[in-house]
Amino acid sequence: MAARYQQIAQExxxxxRQGEYAIGTLLPSEGDLAARYAVSRGTVRQAVxxxxxxxxxxxxxxxxxxxxxxxxxxxxxxMQSFSMWATSRGHVPGAKVLSVEVxxxxxxxxxxxxxxxxxxxxxxxxxxxxxxxxxxxxxSFFPGLVAEHILAMDLTAGSITEQLTALGFVHAHGDxxxxxxxxxxxxxxxxxxxxxxxxxxxxxxxSSPTGQPLAWSEDSYRHDAVIINVRNSMxxxxxxxxxxxx
Amino acid sequence: MAARYQQIAQExxxxxRQGEYAIGTLLPSEGDLAARYAVSRGTVRQAVxxxxxxxxxxxxxxxxxxxxxxxxxxxxxxMQSFSMWATSRGHVPGAKVLSVEVxxxxxxxxxxxxxxxxxxxxxxxxxxxxxxxxxxxxxSFFPGLVAEHILAMDLTAGSITEQLTALGFVHAHGDxxxxxxxxxxxxxxxxxxxxxxxxxxxxxxxSSPTGQPLAWSEDSYRHDAVIINVRNSMxxxxxxxxxxxx
DNA sequence: CAGTGGTCTAGACCACTCG
DNA sequence: GAGTGGTCTAGACCACTGT
Numbered sequence: 001m002a003a004r005y006q007q008i009a010q011e012x013x014x015x016x017r018q019g020e021y022a023i024g025t026l027l028p029s030e031g032d033l034a035a036r037y038a039v040s041r042g043t044v045r046q047a048v049x050x051x052x053x054x055x056x057x058x059x060x061x062x063x064x065x066x067x068x069x070x071x072x073x074x075x076x077x078x079m080q081s082f083s084m085w086a087t088s089r090g091h092v093p094g095a096k097v098l099s100v101e102v103x104x105x106x107x108x109x110x111x112x113x114x115x116x117x118x119x120x121x122x123x124x125x126x127x128x129x130x131x132x133x134x135x136x137x138x139x140s141f142f143p144g145l146v147a148e149h150i151l152a153m154d155l156t157a158g159s160i161t162e163q164l165t166a167l168g169f170v171h172a173h174g175d176x177x178x179x180x181x182x183x184x185x186x187x188x189x190x191x192x193x194x195x196x197x198x199x200x201x202x203x204x205x206x207s208s209p210t211g212q213p214l215a216w217s218e219d220s221y222r223h224d225a226v227i228i229n230v231r232n233s234m235x236x237x238x239x240x241x242x243x244x245x246x
Numbered sequence: 247m248a249a250r251y252q253q254i255a256q257e258x259x260x261x262x263r264q265g266e267y268a269i270g271t272l273l274p275s276e277g278d279l280a281a282r283y284a285v286s287r288g289t290v291r292q293a294v295x296x297x298x299x300x301x302x303x304x305x306x307x308x309x310x311x312x313x314x315x316x317x318x319x320x321x322x323x324x325m326q327s328f329s330m331w332a333t334s335r336g337h338v339p340g341a342k343v344l345s346v347e348v349x350x351x352x353x354x355x356x357x358x359x360x361x362x363x364x365x366x367x368x369x370x371x372x373x374x375x376x377x378x379x380x381x382x383x384x385x386s387f388f389p390g391l392v393a394e395h396i397l398a399m400d401l402t403a404g405s406i407t408e409q410l411t412a413l414g415f416v417h418a419h420g421d422x423x424x425x426x427x428x429x430x431x432x433x434x435x436x437x438x439x440x441x442x443x444x445x446x447x448x449x450x451x452x453s454s455p456t457g458q459p460l461a462w463s464e465d466s467y468r469h470d471a472v473i474i475n476v477r478n479s480m481x482x483x484x485x486x487x488x489x490x491x492x
Numbered sequence: 493c494a495g496t497g498g499t500c501t502a503g504a505c506c507a508c509t510c511g
Numbered sequence: 512g513a514g515t516g517g518t519c520t521a522g523a524c525c526a527c528t529g530t
């Protein structure tokens with residue numbers, strides 16, 4: 001059963017979506033909401049903090065909260081899994097395996113997965129499709145910890161993330177590096193675009209609740225297939241702009 | 247004066263940075279920290295919530311928090327301003343104005359800035375440089391609300407965001423759309439790259455604390471100049487992957 | 493089982509916004 | 512100055528982790 005504050009957050013989200021609290025208008029005060037839901041002010045604050053986090057309402061000390069609007073909410077799981085994302089948007093996801101191998105970790109792989117050079121890693125390359133159309137080239141690396149599970153999976157079925165979760169390897173954190181690259185000759189052929197065509201590259205590390213790296217992946221998307229959306233604010237900032245060159 | 251919980255968060259961040267709490271080890275319990283800092287458990291929870299938000303520590307019910315590591319923290323202001331970002335990284339930012347004009351808002355501009363078609367907008371195009379090297383083409387649009395201020399500014403001095411902030415127009419929220427595009431002939435010439443070369447495009451809306459749009463900008467970076475970093479987690483997700491085509 | 497984080501309460505005072 | 516959000520306290524009980 002979800003916590004009371006989460007229920008309240010959900011009800012408020014719903015109310016905003018249905019126009020009960022219109023965009024640009026003020027949310028009731030914390031005291032009013034506490035009375036309405038018969039909870040303490042602390043619980044109300046937890047609830048509205050969720051909406052502030054989403055960027056759905058804005059808070060300023062001394063004034064009532066402003067409704068910013070409904071935001072396209074994406075669960076963490078949808079962001080971590082190509083298959084879940086595709087399915088939730090009404091597309092049929094697919095995967096074609098190009099290669100799978102077990103090997104000794106090279107320096108970069110060891111750094112990314114926080115293991116030692118020479119430790120086992122599984123390397124996997126796949127083409128990912130949306131409705132049978134190729135949209136992304138995926139190069140993934142997994143630490144020895146999950147190697148046997150990866151090798152035992154049906155890698156064309158789609159979501160490795162979901163299968164790992166079912167085995168108890170929960171993805172709790174993600175760290176993403178996003179840039180633009182030119183399609184190599186191979187990538188161009190696989191994706192059906194011209195060589196040198198722009199690709200949106202998303203390199204990311206998934207970690208367990210204890211911070212243990214579970215997977216590193218380099219995903220290169222056709223530029224016409226995907227747009228990444230990030231929201232931030234003075235109170236919640238997880239976004240940074242890095243120099244590509246030292 | 248900063249709140250007590252912010253001071254504590256800062257001290258903990260510092261302690262992690264200096265290796266007092268090593269990566270992978272456990273943070274002291276909330277009770278211990280409360281005693282150590284002579285505050286209530288609630289205040290300690292506010293402090294560690296800040297670190298969890300940053301992705302610097304991970305929490306799991308029933309177990310002590312795990313130290314994930316120091317994270318490259320970027321203030322919200324640095325993300326919103328090219329100049330502040332460049333300066334904080336030791337580069338010299340520059341700007342060259344290509345054009346400035348006031349006009350009647352077209353449909354798309356009106357939608358982005360939440361104004362009416364035909365209302366005043368300021369359109370500004372600039373080349374942004376790092377150490378005198380062109381790295382980004384910027385196309386910005388401002389609503390009538392701030393038009394007179396924009397026109398009165400020295401637009402080659404760099405940060406419009408900072409100048410607007412000084413005038414009381416605080417940027418409190420950001421909403422970013424990130425994708426990859428091909429350089430047009432004009433962009434290629436301005437940036438010194440080949441036509442068709444990949445650019446990392448970041449389109450974003452900045453809003454005031456009340457949700458009032460203050461600026462919309464389309465920034466196209468040379469692909470070798472910038473990488474965007476985003477962190478998310480099960481408890482804090484502001485990241486979404488959108489389809490480029492409906 | 494003991495320890496620990498997650499949720500909730502009731503009350504207090506302060507800082508800020510706005511009419 | 513009244514209203515409202517921001518901070519902090521002290522205490523309670525529950526849910527989960529690990530030994």
